[in-house]
């Protein structure tokens with residue numbers, strides 16, 4: 143049983159609390175949030191993925207802190223789960239690692255690649271285990287895709303196209319390009335990271351995009367350049383008009399099949415294999431959040447360093463996103 147402290151009880155903090163609530167191998171013993179109503183569980187939470195942040199967690203039995211560092215110093219807490227706004231991730235995670243705790247950090251790992259590298263370097267030497275919550279690496283349907291690519295089940299990948307689009311989430315944090323980094327860092331990094339997971343670090347990126355709701359890039363399309371995969375493209379946006387909802391999808395062309403998945407559509411993950419009838423692919427229940435936390439708790443229980451995503455991988459994803467932003471600014475491809 144791992145004793146957990148969750149810091150930042152907003153959309154993601156509530157989502158993680160809901161995951162821990164259902165688990166037998168973890169117990170949340172402390173929460174921290176500057177806002178009293180939040181640390182006492184008295185605010186309703188809305189986010190972009192329906193059903194993620196529910197309100198079933200019982201706040202009565204946990205120690206409540208206003209200051210993140212007070213939770214980090216709580217001797218009962220073994221795993222510090224950082225769900226704070228992005229610019230606060232690094233200092234809190236570093237403090238937790240210094241105290242020998244295990245650390246789960248929400249994505250993006252840090253506001254800048256430089257800070258992300260600093261944290262990844264410290265984590266590599268720390269006694270506690272650490273992981274960045276890059277949830278797409280654990281998301282049912284996306285894990286099937288990664289396995290199919292690795293096993294070459296339908297031949298090589300000829301083209302992979304990812305898309306994530308929504309209307310702007312609102313609120314002070316997501317309205318500040320300085321704080322959240324715009325959709326390119328906050329939202330699109332999910333696809334950048336999944337592209338890295340499937341195909342490795344691209345040689346270069348060629349991106350186009352624009353700002354709308356923040357001073358940073360809020361809608362981006364990137365071509366990730368590889369020698370061995372002809373076409374890898376991802377689009378990320380929170381510049382859609384209110385009411386658009388949330389789309390998270392992929393279409394991948396293998397040599398012998400096309401796989402299509404759209405989380406928002408009523409259709410299942412569908413495989414169109416050459417010479418066969420289109421078929422639905424069965425995927426496990428749950429969301430990436432459930433599976434990433436289950437995986438990290440298992441790593442802690444068995445004292446294994448996480449492999450599915452390392453802090454170095456998460457830092458690399460921030461670096462690739464920064465290259466994408468430079469490509470937009472210069473209008474040229476940028477080597478990664």
Ligand SMILES: NC(=O)c1ccc[n+]([C@@H]2O[C@H](COP(=O)([O-])OP(=O)(O)OC[C@H]3O[C@@H](n4cnc5c(N)ncnc54)[C@H](O)[C@@H]3O)[C@@H](O)[C@H]2O)c1
Nearest residue numbers: 150151152153154155175176177180225226227228248249
């Ligand atoms: N994995 C995903 O799919 C996903 C989805 C949404 C957000 N996120 C990430 O999670 C992080 C948090 O996002 P969110 O949507 O939950 O934000 P949020 O604004 O809903 O929640 C942040 C919480 O942190 C608290 N807080 C802010 N500064 C604090 C401080 N100094 N000390 C203590 N508490 C403080 C706020 O009061 C708030 O309750 C961001 O890095 C975001 O990118 C990840």
